[in-house]
Amino acid sequence: MKLDFAFIWTAFLQLLTAVPTALAITVVSVSCGLLIGTTVAIIRLYKIPVLHPIAASYVTFIRGTPMLTHLLLIYFGLPIIVDGISEALGLSFRSVSIPMIGFAYISFSITAGAYMSEVVRSGLLAVNRGQIEAAYSIGMTTSQAMRRIILPQAFSASLPNLSNSVIGMLHGSTLAFTVSVVDINAKAQIVASTNWKFFEAYLAAALIFWGLTFIIERLTALAEKRFNLYNRGGVS
Amino acid sequence: MGEPFDISYVFEYLVKLLPTLKITLLIVVSSIVIGLGVGFIVALPQLYKIPILRRFSQVYLSFFRGTPILIQLFLFYYGLPEILKLVNLDVAKVPAIYFVILTYALHSGAYMAEMIRAAVGAVDRGQVEAAYSVGMNGFQAFTRIVLPQAMAIAIPVFANLVIANLKDTSLAFSLGIMEMTGKSQTLAVMSRHFVETYISLAIIYFVISFGLEKLFHLLERKLLKHERRITTDVKEQLVKLGKTKRSLLGFGYSRGGRENEA
Amino acid sequence: MIKLTQIKKSFGRNEVLKGIDLTVKKGEVVAILGPSGSGKTTLLRCINYLEKPSDGQITIDEFTVNYKRPDKKDIHTLRQKSAMVFQQYNLFKHKTALENVMEGLLIVKKLPKEKARQISVELLDKVGLGNKLDAYPSELSGGQQQRVGIARALALNPEVILFDEPTSALDPELVGEVLGVIRKIAKEGITMIIVTHEMSFAQDVANHVVFMDGGVIVEEGNPSQIFNNPKEERTKQFFKRITPDGVYSI
Numbered sequence: 001m002k003l004d005f006a007f008i009w010t011a012f013l014q015l016l017t018a019v020p021t022a023l024a025i026t027v028v029s030v031s032c033g034l035l036i037g038t039t040v041a042i043i044r045l046y047k048i049p050v051l052h053p054i055a056a057s058y059v060t061f062i063r064g065t066p067m068l069t070h071l072l073l074i075y076f077g078l079p080i081i082v083d084g085i086s087e088a089l090g091l092s093f094r095s096v097s098i099p100m101i102g103f104a105y106i107s108f109s110i111t112a113g114a115y116m117s118e119v120v121r122s123g124l125l126a127v128n129r130g131q132i133e134a135a136y137s138i139g140m141t142t143s144q145a146m147r148r149i150i151l152p153q154a155f156s157a158s159l160p161n162l163s164n165s166v167i168g169m170l171h172g173s174t175l176a177f178t179v180s181v182v183d184i185n186a187k188a189q190i191v192a193s194t195n196w197k198f199f200e201a202y203l204a205a206a207l208i209f210w211g212l213t214f215i216i217e218r219l220t221a222l223a224e225k226r227f228n229l230y231n232r233g234g235v236s
Numbered sequence: 237m238g239e240p241f242d243i244s245y246v247f248e249y250l251v252k253l254l255p256t257l258k259i260t261l262l263i264v265v266s267s268i269v270i271g272l273g274v275g276f277i278v279a280l281p282q283l284y285k286i287p288i289l290r291r292f293s294q295v296y297l298s299f300f301r302g303t304p305i306l307i308q309l310f311l312f313y314y315g316l317p318e319i320l321k322l323v324n325l326d327v328a329k330v331p332a333i334y335f336v337i338l339t340y341a342l343h344s345g346a347y348m349a350e351m352i353r354a355a356v357g358a359v360d361r362g363q364v365e366a367a368y369s370v371g372m373n374g375f376q377a378f379t380r381i382v383l384p385q386a387m388a389i390a391i392p393v394f395a396n397l398v399i400a401n402l403k404d405t406s407l408a409f410s411l412g413i414m415e416m417t418g419k420s421q422t423l424a425v426m427s428r429h430f431v432e433t434y435i436s437l438a439i440i441y442f443v444i445s446f447g448l449e450k451l452f453h454l455l456e457r458k459l460l461k462h463e464r465r466i467t468t469d470v471k472e473q474l475v476k477l478g479k480t481k482r483s484l485l486g487f488g489y490s491r492g493g494r495e496n497e498a
Numbered sequence: 499m500i501k502l503t504q505i506k507k508s509f510g511r512n513e514v515l516k517g518i519d520l521t522v523k524k525g526e527v528v529a530i531l532g533p534s535g536s537g538k539t540t541l542l543r544c545i546n547y548l549e550k551p552s553d554g555q556i557t558i559d560e561f562t563v564n565y566k567r568p569d570k571k572d573i574h575t576l577r578q579k580s581a582m583v584f585q586q587y588n589l590f591k592h593k594t595a596l597e598n599v600m601e602g603l604l605i606v607k608k609l610p611k612e613k614a615r616q617i618s619v620e621l622l623d624k625v626g627l628g629n630k631l632d633a634y635p636s637e638l639s640g641g642q643q644q645r646v647g648i649a650r651a652l653a654l655n656p657e658v659i660l661f662d663e664p665t666s667a668l669d670p671e672l673v674g675e676v677l678g679v680i681r682k683i684a685k686e687g688i689t690m691i692i693v694t695h696e697m698s699f700a701q702d703v704a705n706h707v708v709f710m711d712g713g714v715i716v717e718e719g720n721p722s723q724i725f726n727n728p729k730e731e732r733t734k735q736f737f738k739r740i741t742p743d744g745v746y747s748i
Contacts, residue, residue, distance in 0.1 A: 003318075064399075064442040064449075066406035068417060069434055076430035080241055171304035175407075185306055198314035206303045206311055213302035362588035365548050369582035370602030370654055373574055380605060384592050462592045462634040 004200050011191045011204040018187035019208065021101070025173040025183065028105045030166050033112025040117035045124060055117070062114035067107075067172050074107035075179050104176040112169055119165055123158030124150065156227040163220035167213050184208060245432035246439075249423055253436055257444075259415040263333070263405045267340035268398055274341060275348025282353050293349070300346035305339070306407050312339045313411050332411045340401060347397050355390035356382060388459035395452035399445045406441070416440060499524055500658055500689070505544055505554035505565070507537075514540050515551070516713040522658070522706070525687040529694055529704035529721075533736060537713040538693045539585075542660050545691070546580050547573050559657045578606060581651035585663040587643040589635040595622060595646045596631040599653050607654065621649040625679045641672030645679050652683065659683075661692040677703075697740065701725050709733045 043055045062070065079095030086093045127150050135145035155162075177186035184205050192201035278296055281289035300308070313335045317327045359382050367377035409418035416437060424433040500522040507515040514537045522528050530538045543549035544565075545556065551565040558579045563572045589598050596618055603614035622628055625645040635643055644664055651659045664680065665673045677699050684690060684703050694700055700707060700721070707724040709717045709732075717730045728734050 060446075061438075061442060064445040065438045066403035066417070066441055068406045069438045069441060072434045073431065073438065076424075076434065080431065167302075171306075174304045174306040185304075185310075188307075188310070198310065199318050202307060202311040202314060205307050206299075209304055209307060210299060210302040214298075360588070360591075362584060362586050363590060366582070366584060366588035366590065366650075368548060368577055369546055369580075369584075369588075370650060371574070371578040371581075371606035372602070373570075376605055380601070381590055381592075388592065462594075462636060 004197055007195070007197050008200045008204050011188070011197075011201045012207065014191050015184055015187050015201075015204050015208055018182060018184045019212075021176075021181065021183050022170065022173045022212075025101070025104055025108060025176060025181075026166065026170045029108035029112045029169045029172075030116075032105070032109035033116040033165070033169070034120075036109065036113025037116025037118075037120050040113065041120035041124060044117070045121060059114045059117055062111055063118075067111045068175055068178065070111050071104065071107040071175055071178060074110070075103045078103065078106065100179050101176070101181050103179050104173075104181055108169060108172060111172070112165065115165055115168070119158050119161040120154070122161065123154035126157035127153045156224070159220060159224050159227065163216060167216055170212060170216070171209065239428045241431055242429065243432070245427070245429045246435050249420070249429070249433045249436040250439060252423060253416055253419055253433075253440060256414060256416045256419040257440065259333075259413065260402070260405050263337055263340060263408060263413075263415065264398065264402050266337050267344055268401060270337070270341035271344030271348050271401075274345025275352055278345060278349035279352040279356075282349070283356055297346050297349060300343050301350075305343050305404050306410065308343055309336065309339050309407060309411060312342075333408075333413055336408045336411055336413055340404065343404075344397060344401055347400075351390050351393045351397065352386070354393070355386035358389050359385045384459075388456065391452055391456040391459060395449060395456075398452075399448055402445055402448070403441065499557070499559065500545075500691075501557040502541075502545070503555040503557075505541065505551050505556070507540055507544060507549060507551045514713050515544070518554070518713075518715060520708065520715065520718075522689060522691060524689055526689055526706050527684045527704045528691045528706045528708060529700035530691065530708045530710060531694070531697070531700060531736075532710035532716075536710045538710045539662055541710070542582075542662050542691060542693050545658075546582050546660055547576055548582070578654070579657045581654045581656040581659050583644070583647050583651050583659060583661045583664050585667050587635070587640070587647045587667070589643050589646055589650075591635055594632045594634055595627060595638065595642075595649075598635075598646055599650045602650065602654050617653055618649070621652050622646070624652075624682075625649045626675070639672060640668045641675045644668065644676045648676075648679055648683070652688075658689040658691060661690060661694070663693050663695065666695060697725075697737075709736065711736070 040055045040059065043051045044059075079098075082093070082095045082098070085091075131149055131153065132145050135149045140148070173183055174185040176183045177189070180186075182190070188198075188201040188205040192198040278293045280286070281293045313332065316335060316338075320327050363381050363385065364377050367381045372380065405415060406417040408415050409421060412418070414422075420433045420437040424430045427433070500520075502518055502520040505515055505518040506513070518537075518541055520528075530541065532538045540549055544551045544554075547568075554565045556563050556565070556576070558576065561575060561579060563576050589595075590601060593601060596615070599618035599621055600611075600614045603609045603617060604611065607614075609617075619628070619631065622631060625648055627642060627645055627649070630638060630642060630646075633642075635646070638646065648659075648664075661680065665676050668676065673696070677696065680690075680692070681699075681703055692700070692704070704721055707719065707721045708715055709724060709728070709730075711732050717724060717728060717733050724733065725737070728737065
C-alpha cells in the first residue's frame with residue numbers, strides 16, 4: 001500500500017469547506033435542542049398535567065430509536081403534513097421550498113431536544129433543594145429563583161453532559177448525507193470519487209472530526225474552570 | 237414524493253422487516269462481545285497505570301470517541317484491506333459485514349474501557365484492603381471481590397452502551413449491509429410508501445431497545461441483591477460514576493445517556 | 499512473636515514513622531495509643547503491608563521480611579500470618595455475613611466448603627451473630643458488621659489480629675457489643691495489636707501499652723505503669739488532655 005500523503009492534504013483542504021455545514025447543523029440542533037429540552041425538563045419536573053405524559057413519551061420514543069430514523073421520518077413525513085395543512089388553509093407554501101438542510105435542522109433539533117431534556121433535568125436535580133428554599137427565604141419569586149439561583153448552578157453542573165451533547169450532535173451531523181446535504185462525510189465521498197482514494201479521504205475526515213472534538217473538549221475544560229469557581233475548596 | 241399515506245402498510249412492512257432483525261442483532265451481539273474484550277485490554281493499562289501502554293490506551297480512546305462512527309465505518313472498510321495488503325493478506329473477498337462488526341467492536345471497545353475503568357474505580361478501596369488482609373493475592377482480590385461489585389455498578393452504563401450500539405447499527409446500511417435500516421430503504425424505494433416503512437422501522441427499534449432496558453433493569457436488581465435497602469453509599473457511587481465518567485452520560489445518536497431515569 | 503525493627507514510612511517529604519522498634523510476645527494484647535497524626539494507624543497498616551514502609555524489617559513467627567526489598571511472595575506470606583479488623587469494617591459488600599467469613603478459608607486456605615462453613619458458623623455464633631448468617635452487610639448495623647469483621651479475621655487463625663480503631667466509626671450505643679467481643683477473644687490468648695481511643699478499654703484489656711507521638715514510640719510498658727505513672731512529659735500531657743478529672747472518656 002502506498003498512502004498518498006499529498007492527497008490526504010488535498011482532501012483535508014477540500015473537506016474544510018464542508019466544516020461550516022457541519023458546525024451549522026451542530027449549532028442549530030444544539031440551540032433548538034436546548035430550548036426544547038429545557039421546556040420538556042420543566043414540564044416533567046413540575047409534572048404539568050396533560051403535557052407531562054406527552055413529554056415523557058417524546059423522550060422515551062426518541063431515545064429508543066436511532067437518529068437516522070428520525071431524519072428519514074421527518075424528511076418523508078413532514079412534507080405530507082406541511083402540504084396537507086397549507087392546502088387545507090389555502091396557502092401557497094409547499095414543502096418543496098424547504099431546503100434540504102432544513103430537514104436536517106428540524107430532525108436533529110427534535111433528536112437533540114430529547115437528550116437535552118435529560119441533561120437539563122439532571123442538572124436541575126443536581127442543585128441542592130436548600131438553594132431554592134434560601135432563595136424563597138429572601139423573598140424571591142419562583143422565576144427569580146430559577147433565573148438567578150438555580151439555572152446558573154444547574155448550568156455549571158451539566159457542563160460536561162452538555163459538552164458530550166455537542167460532540168454527539170457534531171458526530172451526528174454526518175447523517176445529513178442521507179438527505180443529500182453535503183456535509184463532511186458526503187464531501188469525502190465526492191473528493192474521493194475522482195481517484196478512488198477513499199481511504200485517504202476518510203483519514204482526512206477523521207482527522208477533522210478528531211480535531212473539532214478536541215477543541216470542544218478544551219473549550220469545555222476552560223468553561224468549567226470559569227463557571228466552577230464557586231465550587232472550589234472542599235477536601236481536595 | 238411518495239404514495240399517499242396508508243396506515244395499513246405499517247403492519248405489512250413490520251412483518252417484512254422482522255427477518256432482517258437477525259442481521260442487526262448479529263452485529264450488536266458480536267460487536268458487544270468483542271468490544272468487551274477490547275475494552276478490558278484497553279482499560280487494563282489505565283487501571284494498573286502501566287507507563288507506555290497507558291498512552292496507547294489514551295490515544296485509542298480519544299480517537300474512537302473523537303470521530304463519528306460513520307466515518308470510522310468507511311475508514312475501516314476502505315483502509316483495512318489496504319493495510320492488510322502490506323502483510324500479503326487479501327481481504328477483498330471478505331464480506332463487508334465483517335468489517336462492520338469489527339468497526340462497531342472497536343468503537344464500543346473504547347466506551348467499554350471507560351465503563352470498566354469507572355466501575356472498578358467506584359469500588360471502595362477498603363474492599364481491596366480487606367481482600368488483602370484475609371490473604372488474597374492481587375488476582376484473587378480483583379476477580380472475587382472487585383469485579384463482581386464493579387459489574388453491578390456498571391450495568392446501567394452497559395445497558396446504555398448496548399442500546400446505543402443497537403441504534404448505531406442503523407448506519408451499517410451505508411456499506412450495503414441488508415440489516416433492518418438497509419432493508420427498509422429498499423422496501424421504501426420500491427413501494428414508494430416511505431413514511432409507513434420508516435414508522436415500522438422505528439417501531440421495531442423502539443420495542444427492542446425498550447425491552448433491553450427493562451431486561452437490564454431486572455439484571456441490575458439481581459446483581460445488586462446485596463443492597464437490599466439501597467444505601468446512600470451505592471447511590472453515591474452511582475452518582476460519582478455518572479459525574480466523573482461524563483463520556484458515558486453522553487448523548488447524540490451515538491451514545492445515549494439514561495442514567496437519570498427514575 | 500512479632501518483632502518490628504526500624505520501621506520507617508514517609509508520605510512525600512512527610513516522615514510519618516521515624517524508625518519504630520517493637521516486640522510483641524505471643525498471646526500479648528497490645529494497645530497503641532496516641533494523638534491523631536501520631537502514626538499509629540500507619541504503623542498497623544505497615545505490619546499488614548497495606549501501607550508500604552520505606553524501610554525496616556518485620557518478623558512474625560520466625561518469618562522475616564525486609565521492607566527494603568520485599569518480594570511478592572513474602573508479602574503474601576506475611577499477610578496470611580496476620581489479619582486486620584478495619585475502622586470502616588470493609589465487609590465484602592456483595593457477600594453475606596457467612597460468605598464473608600468463609601471467603602478467606604475457601605480462597606486462601608483452600609479448605610473444603612463444608613469445613614469452611616462449619617468453622618464460619620461457629621465463629622459467627624461466638625460473636626453473637628448465629629442468627630444473621632445470610633444477612634448482607636447492608637442489612638446489618640455497624641456493630642454487627644464489625645463483629646462479622648472480627649469473625650472474618652479470627653477464621654484465618656492468624657498469628658496476630660490487627661485492630662484499626664475498631665469502634666471509632668460506631669454509634670456510641672454500639673461500641674459496647676464490639677468491645678465485648680474483643681475482650682472475649684483477648685482472654686483466649688490470641689495475639690492482638692489494637693489501635694484505639696477507648697482508654698478504659700485499653701487499660702482493661704491490654705497487657706502492653708504503647709504510646710506514640712510524632713512518628714516515634716514515646717513510651718511503652720504495662721498498663722498500670724503507663725496510665726498511672728507515665729514517665730514522659732508528652733504522655734502525661736496526652737492523658738491530661740483527654741481525661742480531665744481522671745474520667746476516661748474522649
